[in-house]
Amino acid sequence: GAVVSQHPSRVICKSGTSVKIECRSLDFQATTMFWYRQFPKQSLMLMATSNEGSKATYEQGVEKDKFLINHASLTLSTLTVTSAHPEDSSFYICSVTGGSYEQYFGPGTRLTVT
């Protein structure tokens, strides 16, 4: 399967600052990337679907101006949490797919906003 990396793995930032999370598909042409969010001891919730070269599609209730997603190439997507607040603290996970059912997940990024 595809190897997917995320950077950073952990980040602590102050309230009001912005944080960028990278999702890289190391050996796979990812036409579509998904961003999920996981609260402690809860399931993954889809935030947005990102197709290479086009604007991301956000799920209901997810603020597109707060969670900026860029999918500029077939191997890289970024999620920027703007003006982060403590309630944005969560585990953010990306997955990639090349058009089939198979999704490959990154290891996740733990964001803590103080």
Place this chain on the structure above:
Amino acid sequence: AQSVTQLDSQVPVFEEAPVELRCNYSSSVSVYLFWYVQYPNQGLQLLLKYLSGSTLVKSINGFEAEFNKSQTSFHLRKPSVHISDTAEYFCAVSKNSGNTPLVFGKGTRLSVIA
């Protein structure tokens, strides 16, 4: 829309005992079904999947799941668990087409006791 119900949030079981983690889903369209495993502070790993064909699917580490269309279930079983099986297990569904996101259940925490 699809939804997934995992009735048990936590399942403690003694080592070498059998275990069943329950998963029920609802969908108005045909779906693919998945089980993922998540170890602490890590991303998700695909355990097994049902796409079509034989309703009983097996993983390389002894887990198996059976798709039951009439009961809309996809329960996960293992006849004899090991300490290393301690993890969070997520059942997920997607529409049976490519590039579609996964809908996850809330997860079941399997704790294997020595």
